[in-house]
Amino acid sequence: MIDLDDTDRAFLRALAQDATLSAGELGRRFGLSQPAAWRRVRRMEEAGVIAGRRVVVDRAALGFGVTVFLGIKLATRGRVSLEDFERAVTAIPEVQVVQHVLGLFDYRLRVVARDIADFERVLRRRIMTLPGVGNVEANVLLTEERRPGPLGLA
Amino acid sequence: MLDDTDRRILRHLLAEPTLSTADLAGRAGVTTATCWRRLEKLTAAGVVQGQQAVIDWRRLGYEVEVSLRFTLDKTDPRAFDDFLAAAREVPEVTTIETFLGRVDARLTVIARDMAAYQEVYRRKILTLPHIAEIDALMLIATIRETEGLPV
Numbered sequence: 001m002i003d004l005d006d007t008d009r010a011f012l013r014a015l016a017q018d019a020t021l022s023a024g025e026l027g028r029r030f031g032l033s034q035p036a037a038w039r040r041v042r043r044m045e046e047a048g049v050i051a052g053r054r055v056v057v058d059r060a061a062l063g064f065g066v067t068v069f070l071g072i073k074l075a076t077r078g079r080v081s082l083e084d085f086e087r088a089v090t091a092i093p094e095v096q097v098v099q100h101v102l103g104l105f106d107y108r109l110r111v112v113a114r115d116i117a118d119f120e121r122v123l124r125r126r127i128m129t130l131p132g133v134g135n136v137e138a139n140v141l142l143t144e145e146r147r148p149g150p151l152g153l154a
Numbered sequence: 155m156l157d158d159t160d161r162r163i164l165r166h167l168l169a170e171p172t173l174s175t176a177d178l179a180g181r182a183g184v185t186t187a188t189c190w191r192r193l194e195k196l197t198a199a200g201v202v203q204g205q206q207a208v209i210d211w212r213r214l215g216y217e218v219e220v221s222l223r224f225t226l227d228k229t230d231p232r233a234f235d236d237f238l239a240a241a242r243e244v245p246e247v248t249t250i251e252t253f254l255g256r257v258d259a260r261l262t263v264i265a266r267d268m269a270a271y272q273e274v275y276r277r278k279i280l281t282l283p284h285i286a287e288i289d290a291l292m293l294i295a296t297i298r299e300t301e302g303l304p305v
Contacts, residue, residue, distance in 0.1 A: 001215045015207035051210035053171035054301055056203040062156070062164065062305050069253065069260070071291070086297050093304035101221065103291040108221060112303060139255030149211065149248040149264065 002047040007032070009151045011040055012049070016148060019053045064112045066119050066140065070127065071105035073135040080132030092126045105137070156201070159184060161305045163192050164201075168302045171205060211248070216264040218271045218292070222279060223257045225287035233284035234258070244278045 004012070010030055014021055021029075027037035044050045059067065074080060082100070089098055089109065097110035111127070113119035127136065156164075159182070166173065166181040173181065179189035196202045211219070226233045234252065241250050241261055249262040263279065265271035279288075 001213060004214070012207070012209060016209060017204075017206065019205040019207040048210050048213045051208045051213075054206045054208050055168055055171045056206060057164070057168065057301070057303070058201050058203060059303065061199075061201045062161075062303055064303055064305075069251075069257075090298045093302075095298070096301065096303075097299050098297040099221075099291075100294040100297060101291040102294055104289050105291060108291060137256060139253035139257045139260075142252045142254055144252075145242075145250040146206070147242065147247050147250065149209065150216070150245040 002043070002049065004044075004049075008040055008044060011037070012044065013148050013151050015041070015050065016146075059112060063114055065115050066113045068111045068113065068119055069139050069141060070107075070109040070111060070123075071137040072107040072109065072127075072130075072133055073104070074106045074132040075134030076132050084131045085133075088130050089127075092122070094122045094126070105135075110141075159188070160192055160196060160201075163189055164196070165303070165305050167193075167202075168305075169300070171301070211264050215266050217267055218265045220263050220265075220271060220275075221291040221293065222261045222263055223289050223291070224259045224261070224282075224285055225256070226258045227284045227286040228258070230284055236283045237285070240282045244274070244282075246274045246278070 007030055011026055014026060014029065023038035023041055024034040026032070026041065027034045030037070032040075041050070059065070074085065085107070086098065086100075089095055089107070094111050094113060095109050096112055097108070099108040100106070101108050111119065111122060113122055123136075123138070127133065162182045163178065163184070166178055175190050175193070176186045179186040182189060184192070193202065224237070226237055237259060238250060238252070241247055241259075244263075246263050246265060247261050248264055251260045252258065253260065261279075263271070263274060265274050
């Protein structure tokens with residue numbers, strides 16, 4: 001864990017909006033030289049605070065009009081290995097996110113599909129046939145919004 | 155609209171967003187100039203909307219991540235708007251989603267530890283307007299996270 005100062009946090013806020021900002025642009029925006037800005041970005045990358053990039057696309061324009069979150073409860077817990085379930089679920093191309101969670105469900109998945117009919121196909125052929133799958137709850141995503149998070153408090 | 159070259163470039167870009175344009179071009183089997191032009195075109199058309207840095211909150215000491223799922227009291231027509239506006243004011247909220255289904259809205263909430271989470275939950279979450287029901291999923295591990303599409 002590394003300590004961040006106000007400038008680092010301002011950099012993170014800016015990069016979380018636009019990861020393509022160059023060190024020169026960041027420096028100009030926050031009153032630092034290009035090399036000083038570069039060193040700060042590099043330090044946060046090396047510490048793993050900046051973990052990578054996310055390309056934001058218009059999924060509907062690419063033909064994926066439906067995003068569904070699934071909550072999955074495993075039916076035969078203890079007998080089916082979590083590894084088997086995880087290996088099988090991560091092999092499904094339509095599954096973007098797999099999270100192991102504690103609560104009402106055991107896993108949380110984000111699934112993309114072309115339309116509701118396509119989603120039904122993925123659900124029936126791919127999800128319901130996963131090893132150990134039990135109760136499944138589906139919620140269709142309407143809107144999503146990423147927030148800057150507690151960068152003012154970090 | 156989109157041809158096979160566009161799709162190939164997008165597929166590789168979504169799978170590996172940190173690739174340079176030259177490397178991306180190599181993977182997609184086009185020249186760097188073509189790749190750059192196609193990306194410009196896709197961006198201008200709004201297909202590519204931007205690139206965001208991914209922050210690893212655990213590295214900043216936020217050890218707890220909870221997915222809170224809400225059913226709202228929809229007898230009030232302003233329920234969604236009020237709830238979303240209030241949720242935006244909570245700094246520990248990193249994502250806000252709305253759904254069609256049993257769940258109306260979902261918030262991702264992060265905190266440094268369980269004590270801090272409990273504090274946020276009591277003071278900032280339970281006080282959000284128009285909540286009918288809440289359930290919580292605590293994150294144990296993210297097994298996979300990608301924006302990749304089977305395009």
